[in-house]
Amino acid sequence: MSRRILPLLVIALLAAGLGFWASRRAHAPAVPALPTLPATRAVTLLPTPRVLPAFALQQADGSALTPDTLKGHWTVVFLGFTHCPDVCPTTLAQLAGAQKQWATLPAATRPRVLFVSADPERDTPQVVAQYAHAFHPDTLAATAPVPQLEAFARSLSLVFMKVPGPSSDATDYSIDHSAALVLLDPQARMAGVAQPPFDMKGIAADLETLTQSAR
Template sequence: MFNRNTGIILAIALAAGLGLVLAQKVFGPSSQGTHDSSSIIFYGTPRTLPEFDLAQSDGTRLIPGELRGHWTLVFLGFTSCPDVCPTTLTELAQAQKQWQSIPDSLRPRVVFVSVDPERDTPARLGEYAHAFHKDTIAATADVPSLERFATSLGMLFQKVPGKHFEENPSDYSMDHSASIAVLDPQGRLAGLMRPPFNPQAIASDLIKLTENTAP
């Protein structure tokens, strides 16, 4: 059944496209939105995320309250990703360096969530993410929890077996959404960023958003 990978990938892409259309209808994004931004598509009404509980690389739990007080960018991926993940994390790291002077209590957060818990232990995930930027939060969970979390962000992921999967269960890759979810300081889903990403624009937008929402 694994020779239908192409069909699976197309189905995921279609579902992702439909998901974006649905999100636009539900959340009402606007080209104007409530913020002036060049990198973010804002939803008309931020959405409160359902409860989630992920394991961080430092051994603590990532729960909704941990992200409050900061603008947060959430990106799904996995450490064996050949191109999209390292490219995106590099671009995000370039943006992170530009807001480094913002006090830690307000500084925007970047969260990298692995959708490959079978291979990405919290320790391995932390080493990978922190190689791009030391402030990146790295987390993962069991597959059902990850599916609920990804769905709440309007994102998808799918395990894609390789040619030798039956002989070698580690021969697989992960298809996943390439967009970045944007959470506001209340921890609500406020918008998204779609590739290609511009680190300078991301940094500029997050700096302005932080300044505008600082107490």
């Protein structure tokens, strides 16, 4: 091959490569942009929703609560336990007020509250449901064996820990747990968080706005 032909061949190959790249780029499917969510005043939204690993919690009727159970609604997740002396009943009572505000929204898209007990040793799914429904009948309630609970909590950046009580009684213990509320979007992805002290009226208004924006 002559020295004059070699540069021309290189140029031709580069041109062909650039042409192929441009053609692929022109025909590549467009990546859909993430929808722009309205501004919130009490809930901090994540820049990008976090896809959660698969989970299956136990409900009182024997069915599993999975990501599919939560899809289609914005969901507020609260981790606690039924023997909680103050934080849990206070927060669930506040959330019940928000749920009353959401009652005017269509049931098919209405925001929901999910209470998950981190104390499966004492809180059966039936006990958790009875406790949660005393605050509001629409509250979803579930629990699971500790390993599954730990994985679920960790995926939401929440923690809990069993703390022994002063006596030797095996049932004398408490549960230290995160008090934050975690917001899941209608695709059951972690989309936001609210930290105490809660502006519950603001949270209720944020969820109502987010629900209406998704229509």
